[in-house]
Amino acid sequence: MADFSGRCVILTGACGGFGEAAARAFAAAGANLVLSDLAQAPLDRLAEELGGRVTAIAGDITDPELSLRLVEAAIAEFGRLDVAVNNAGIAHDILPLARIPLEAVRRTIEIDLLGVIYAMQAQLPAFEQRFRDTGETGAIVNVASVAGVVGAPMLSVYAAAKHGVVGLTKSAALEYARRGVRVNALCPSFARTPMATDFLDKAGGDRDQAEAALVQAIPMRRLAEVDEVIAGLMFLADPASSFVTGQTLQIDGGLSAA
Numbered sequence: 001m002a003d004f005s006g007r008c009v010i011l012t013g014a015c016g017g018f019g020e021a022a023a024r025a026f027a028a029a030g031a032n033l034v035l036s037d038l039a040q041a042p043l044d045r046l047a048e049e050l051g052g053r054v055t056a057i058a059g060d061i062t063d064p065e066l067s068l069r070l071v072e073a074a075i076a077e078f079g080r081l082d083v084a085v086n087n088a089g090i091a092h093d094i095l096p097l098a099r100i101p102l103e104a105v106r107r108t109i110e111i112d113l114l115g116v117i118y119a120m121q122a123q124l125p126a127f128e129q130r131f132r133d134t135g136e137t138g139a140i141v142n143v144a145s146v147a148g149v150v151g152a153p154m155l156s157v158y159a160a161a162k163h164g165v166v167g168l169t170k171s172a173a174l175e176y177a178r179r180g181v182r183v184n185a186l187c188p189s190f191a192r193t194p195m196a197t198d199f200l201d202k203a204g205g206d207r208d209q210a211e212a213a214l215v216q217a218i219p220m221r222r223l224a225e226v227d228e229v230i231a232g233l234m235f236l237a238d239p240a241s242s243f244v245t246g247q248t249l250q251i252d253g254g255l256s257a258a
Contacts, residue, residue, distance in 0.1 A: 002238040005030030008078040009237070010070050012061055012119065013088035015042040017193025018143060021226045022085060022233055027052055029234070032078045034070050036061070037088070053078065061088040061115035067122035075126065082136075083237045084123045086116045087143040091195055097156040105157050112161035113168075116142055120172060124181060131180025139182045141236045142169050146189040146252040162187075166248055173246030182245040184236045189252035190214060191224035219254030 009026045013019040014035035023035055023046060032053040037043050043056035055077050059066035074081040089112045092104040120140060127138040147155060148162030169185040176183060190196045215221050232251045235241055250256045 001029055002234055002240065003029060004082070004237075006032070007082035007239075008032045008034065008074045008080050009083040009085065010034045010036070010074055010081065010123070011085045011087060012036045012070075012115075013143075014056075015039070015046060016087070017191070017195060017226060018188075018229060018233075019087050020046060021230045022087065023050060025230050025234055026083075026237075027054070031083075034074045034077070036066065036070055061119065062110040064118040064121070067119040070119075071122045071126050080130065080136075081123070081126050081138060082239075083139050083141070084119065084127075085141045085143065085233065085237065086119045088115055089143065091155060091158045091198075094154045096154065100157055108157045109161050109164075112158065113164040116165050116168060120168070120183075124172070124176060127181040128176065128179050135180075137180045137182065137239070137242070139237050139239070139241075140169075140172070140184070141233055142183070142185045143233070144169070144185040144187045144248065146187050146250055146256055148185065148187055149248055149250060150256050169248070170246050177245055182236075182242070184245060185248045186229070186233050186236060187248050187250045187252065187256075188224055188229045188232075189218060189250075189255050191226050191229050193226060196223065217255060218252065219257070222253065224251055224253065 004026055009031045011023055014023050015037040027050040034055045035043055036057050040058035043058055047054040047056040055073050092100055092108050130136055142165050144165040145162040147159040148166040152159035166185050169183050173183040229251050232249050
């Protein structure tokens with residue numbers, strides 16, 4: 001396990017499936033945490049469970065002021081920012097493109113793509129300033145999806161947003177490669193999270209049958225376990241991965257290899 005003792009990590013979407021698991025993994029590795037999600041009460045419960053040094057700030061990632069507040073809190077509370085995990089995201093209902101309601105289109109793009117843009121616009125100057133002042137580098141991990149590197153029928157707007165996150169990640173990695181910031185994207189396929197459970201429920205019919213149909217496209221013929229995805233996230237965030245930037249790490253059971 002990587003050692004994050006004394007390091008500060010910003011994590012959005014902290015109360016979701018990947019988010020909560022990531023928060024627990026970073027806390028176990030000794031990190032100081034600035035956690036964010038929509039509602040304050042679940043954040044406070046998670047922070048209390050984690051113990052240690054945790055700051056919890058609720059807000060909507062589509063508000064650029066939230067991202068600024070998270071960076072300010074990291075520096076004010078812990079004196080530094082080492083890692084930012086931009087994890088907040090949603091998926092729209094399973095529908096053909098022409099039938100996706102415009103409000104769902106807007107909300108998906110606002111959260112899954114614009115939210116990452118706002119976050120990085122707040123984070124990158126702080127990382128760059130620290131690099132100029134101390135020579136210490138930082139890392140951004142954008143949680144995208146395998147739908148950011150392949151097509152996703154019936155999830156087209158979600159896929160468009162995640163493709164945008166991948167393009168954003170690669171572009172920022174090139175811009176900041178000599179400015180002290182590594183930027184990578186984590187691209188998991190379906191894992192056993194509440195989002196995947198919701199997806200299977202909305203597919204209709206028997207849950208086991210829906211899961212069996214879903215995994216037919218995955219060479220390993222199974223869903224990912226959350227811990228498998230978090231292992232990849234921790235690798236990208238680890239200071240030891242110091243020559244890894246601009247990458248999309250697909251944790252997808254071979255789905256994107258075809």
